[in-house]
Amino acid sequence: xxxxxxxxxxxxxxxxxxxxxxxxxxxxxxxxxxxxxxxxxxxxxxxxxxxxxxxxxxxxxxxxxxxxxxxxxxxxxxxxxxxxxxxxxxxxxxxxxxxxxxxxxxxxxxxxxxxxxxxxxxxxxxxxxxxxxxxxxxxxxxxxxxxxxxxxxxxxxxxxxxxxxxxxxxxxxxxxxxxxxxxxxxxxxxxxxxxxxxxxxxxxxxxxxxxxxxxxxxxxxxxxxxxxxxxxxxxxxxxxxxxxxxxxxxxxxxxxxxxxxxxxxxxxxxxxxxxxxxxxxxxxxxxxxxxxxxx
Numbered sequence: 001x002x003x004x005x006x007x008x009x010x011x012x013x014x015x016x017x018x019x020x021x022x023x024x025x026x027x028x029x030x031x032x033x034x035x036x037x038x039x040x041x042x043x044x045x046x047x048x049x050x051x052x053x054x055x056x057x058x059x060x061x062x063x064x065x066x067x068x069x070x071x072x073x074x075x076x077x078x079x080x081x082x083x084x085x086x087x088x089x090x091x092x093x094x095x096x097x098x099x100x101x102x103x104x105x106x107x108x109x110x111x112x113x114x115x116x117x118x119x120x121x122x123x124x125x126x127x128x129x130x131x132x133x134x135x136x137x138x139x140x141x142x143x144x145x146x147x148x149x150x151x152x153x154x155x156x157x158x159x160x161x162x163x164x165x166x167x168x169x170x171x172x173x174x175x176x177x178x179x180x181x182x183x184x185x186x187x188x189x190x191x192x193x194x195x196x197x198x199x200x201x202x203x204x205x206x207x208x209x210x211x212x213x214x215x216x217x218x219x220x221x222x223x224x225x226x227x228x229x230x231x232x233x234x235x236x237x238x239x240x241x242x243x244x245x246x247x248x249x250x251x252x253x254x255x256x257x258x259x260x261x262x263x264x265x266x267x268x269x270x271x272x273x274x275x276x277x278x279x280x281x282x283x284x285x286x287x288x289x290x291x292x293x294x295x
Contacts, residue, residue: 103203
């Protein structure tokens, strides 16, 4: 088999990512015929058809899937070379890019990231957002790990893996000015009359809490819904209402003065680590995942 040209491989990679020659040509600022010819040269050198028509675009053949998987690794790594060279030249520390899915407990996430936070030369980047967007960023290797309330989606093209890091009981807290002994004694029935703060509806924890309320036939008096659990804790501490929080990160609640535990539930908050095959070997990702496994 003749040696293939990496430029041809790059054009094929872009066509596969864009789903067609027209969009790939626009991205590459080249003529469609030129891009098509380069991909044909790659197929000729490898001896197999890599792309086949699908509607107005193209899709990968089985041989193309194998070629694309390797090309994706090669060019995603290549995109990180300038940044990594700059970091090495400037003496910067170990970079860890973390995605935090909306709705998960940020206090619990802080606890789970503890092994990485102990790194003296850590350069931490935290991104919060919707699950699907973070998964896309992870698949593109813009993130090293995503912490979310659900496991990795079943999509062979994304090549993602996940591990359950924590399944922690959920407790209810509120400002001591609102949480009295009578409320503690009558928990959880008191949630029908106390002002309640909850995660927004797209949070996996919210679904578990809604089922818990239905089972107990409690209609909570909801006065606020939050995508950011840390923000929910701040508003709760300032008197807006009582709120649920994973007990895994409860020690960080001491940073918010005047909070009191109302009660603990059997509801669990699951937090999964999602990573790529490559990022699983990142030393800090490995520390986070291995520490949770040992625990």
